[in-house]
Amino acid sequence: MGDERFLPAYRIRSRADFQRAYGRRCTASDNLLLVFGAPNDLSYPRIGLSVSRKLGNAVARNRWKRLLREAFRLNHRQLPAGIDLVVIPRQGAEPELAGLLRSLPRLADRLAWKLGK
RNA sequence: GGAGUGGACCGGAUGGCCGCUGGCCGGGUUCCGAUGGGGCCGCCAUAUCGGCCUCGAAGAAGGGCCCCGGCGAGAGGAAAGUCCGGGCUCCGCAGGACACGGUGAUGGGUAACGCCCACCGGCCGUGAGGCCAGGGAAAGUGCAACAGAAAGCAGACCGCCUCGCGGGCCUCAAGCCCGCGCGGCAAGGGUGAAACGGUGAGGUAAGAGCUCACCAGCAGGCUGGGUGACCGGCUUGGCUAGGCAAACCCCACCGGGAGCAAGGUCAAACAGGGAGCAGUGGACAGGCCGGAGCACUCCGUUGCUGCGGCCAUCCCGCGGGUUGGUCCGGUCCGCGAUCGACUCCCGGGUAGACCGCUCGAGGGGCCGAGUAAUCGGCCCCCUAGAGAAAUGGCCAUCGCCUGCCCGAUUACCGUCGGGUAGGUACAGAACCCGGCUUACAGGUCCGCUCCGAAC
RNA sequence: UGGGGAAUAGUGUAACGGCAGCACGAGUGACUCUGGAUCACUUAGUCUAGGUUCAAAUCCUAGUUCCCCAG
Numbered sequence A: 001m002g003d004e005r006f007l008p009a010y011r012i013r014s015r016a017d018f019q020r021a022y023g024r025r026c027t028a029s030d031n032l033l034l035v036f037g038a039p040n041d042l043s044y045p046r047i048g049l050s051v052s053r054k055l056g057n058a059v060a061r062n063r064w065k066r067l068l069r070e071a072f073r074l075n076h077r078q079l080p081a082g083i084d085l086v087v088i089p090r091q092g093a094e095p096e097l098a099g100l101l102r103s104l105p106r107l108a109d110r111l112a113w114k115l116g117k
Numbered sequence B: 001g002g003a004g005u006g007g008a009c010c011g012g013a014u015g016g017c018c019g020c021u022g023g024c025c026g027g028g029u030u031c032c033g034a035u036g037g038g039g040c041c042g043c044c045a046u047a048u049c050g051g052c053c054u055c056g057a058a059g060a061a062g063g064g065c066c067c068c069g070g071c072g073a074g075a076g077g078a079a080a081g082u083c084c085g086g087g088c089u090c091c092g093c094a095g096g097a098c099a100c101g102g103u104g105a106u107g108g109g110u111a112a113c114g115c116c117c118a119c120c121g122g123c124c125g126u127g128a129g130g131c132c133a134g135g136g137a138a139a140g141u142g143c144a145a146c147a148g149a150a151a152g153c154a155g156a157c158c159g160c161c162u163c164g165c166g167g168g169c170c171u172c173a174a175g176c177c178c179g180c181g182c183g184g185c186a187a188g189g190g191u192g193a194a195a196c197g198g199u200g201a202g203g204u205a206a207g208a209g210c211u212c213a214c215c216a217g218c219a220g221g222c223u224g225g226g227u228g229a230c231c232g233g234c235u236u237g238g239c240u241a242g243g244c245a246a247a248c249c250c251c252a253c254c255g256g257g258a259g260c261a262a263g264g265u266c267a268a269a270c271a272g273g274g275a276g277c278a279g280u281g282g283a284c285a286g287g288c289c290g291g292a293g294c295a296c297u298c299c300g301u302u303g304c305u306g307c308g309g310c311c312a313u314c315c316c317g318c319g320g321g322u323u324g325g326u327c328c329g330g331u332c333c334g335c336g337a338u339c340g341a342c343u344c345c346c347g348g349g350u351a352g353a354c355c356g357c358u359c360g361a362g363g364g365g366c367c368g369a370g371u372a373a374u375c376g377g378c379c380c381c382c383u384a385g386a387g388a389a390a391u392g393g394c395c396a397u398c399g400c401c402u403g404c405c406c407g408a409u410u411a412c413c414g415u416c417g418g419g420u421a422g423g424u425a426c427a428g429a430a431c432c433c434g435g436c437u438u439a440c441a442g443g444u445c446c447g448c449u450c451c452g453a454a455c
Numbered sequence C: 001u002g003g004g005g006a007a008u009a010g011u012g013u014a015a016c017g018g019c020a021g022c023a024c025g026a027g028u029g030a031c032u033c034u035g036g037a038u039c040a041c042u043u044a045g046u047c048u049a050g051g052u053u054c055a056a057a058u059c060c061u062a063g064u065u066c067c068c069c070a071g
Helices: A015-024 A058-074 A097-116
Strands: A027-029 A033-039 A046-049 A083-089
Touching: A015 A033, A015 A046, A015 A083, A027 A097, A033 A097, A046 A058, A058 A083, A058 A097, A083 A097
Parallel strands: A046 A083
Antiparallel strands: A027 A033, A033 A083
8 A cells, every 4th residue: 555656667658669569469358448468577567548539539538548547556556567558448438437447457467367378 | 677789807616635747956776977077376367278185997076867755836718620820940042024822992000910900881780789802894705594575785575656558347538446567666564683774744656864853873073071991062974884703804912832740969779881800712933012131341212032912914713794506615804702700980860868848929017108909118927848648536515507395575577595406618738929710507797779667 | 740632312423603413222113923134103412500692512711520641
């Protein structure tokens, strides 16, 4: 408890990292999110956001990104370490924090299992 | 009080916990960093010379990434659309004309504008007010479906009228009617979005600006007001000139192109060029150059010895051209390394990082000039700078709006208080400004108009 | 972010400013024992809102949606 910060190192921001995650072609999804996963050589998970213009205007897209970062921040210690997540919200889904808090760790665990196999 | 009209403004508030971005200060860690840093003296002073002291290869001074702590800051009126105009940056550039694009009454404002202000004209509205791409159709070319006789400058379908002929109305004449013909006319009918000024009188065979009066409108002259668009008056003329330029066009004015993903600095990796090191055919009887040793008593433009480099020659090997139907062979040309490993250097520069990047046609107040837009002076303030893109998440309380219920008041509409449910808009800086346009829950303030009532 | 373009029946496309067509489709009927093919008929449209014009799919202005290009 207590370590709920969101350091810049937790974020995927380089084009190469995104391409690596997409190139691994390992995904997990539910009716809220679609998540690409790829292992990294770090001791912590990282998150990258990809929010399409089809989800709404700039305000709606910022709302999605903020909630996704909040969901990652609040339970990033429970997420599997050493994994890069690229999160894409699904079209038609409603941005709401409680659903994301349930959805994100479940999808991340499923990705970790698939990648460790 | 109701209805309306024009303008200015606000765009929820407070608190708690957990976060994000960049700035300043302090600390930590790691990396970079040197014939370096700091101090004193040499008249003074210095990025510059010298001396001394001191810190420093056990890595200084200083700086960068990251981490911790503290302080204070952090979306808009449209940040939006990207429709105009500028600043800024790079590229281009003798000058002019054409083409293309844009704008369009007048006078101001402005860095500039297609914006703003004032005014003029037209249309709409009882009015306050609103709307107008509002130059030119008496430069030229063109267009007008359908209807209608005719759609642009003249013409005449029905029609009206004189005359002539024929017929009819009892025979003749007159008159009336019908038909035909030579003519005259454009008042009336009907069509259309639009039909060649309108009304009245005179006039006439019938009519007609044919004439006259008034009205509308046009052109010229004179004149008053206004900076001007324009408005007004007098007079003369001709009686009429149609619409469309957001059709081509003409006239006047404006416009070089691209855009911060502009542009610049540093610079991995890969590829390129150069140098070094080691490996990589031989022969030699040639020439040139370089430097070494020995000899000549010394010197050396001398001789000898052997070495290196370049050129030439021959053999060998490889590649290519040619001859040849094809290979071999002949002949000609080129090369004797390509290449790979390591080290160093060079240019351009990708990924990436940094700069551009927020103090600006900036905001607020007061005073002055101006009808106003706006401009000037003085004082005060500093107010986001991200980059797969920060400015948030959760919760509580209170506002505000709507619906429902209860109570009070009231002739009614309503108003006030309480409870409850729902809602609390449009929308997110991306180099920066000035505008325009579009979206928007709810609310505040001011000016003005019309109607009604009361005094 | 910047630049360019488009929008017409359900779909694909035409239309000098003057009646909005064509093909495929869908529906109905005829032909056939039935189906297909064929024939006839029907269906339904100018992205939205203003403006210019007598008249707008067309011209102008604003908006909406979609597509393409650069990096």
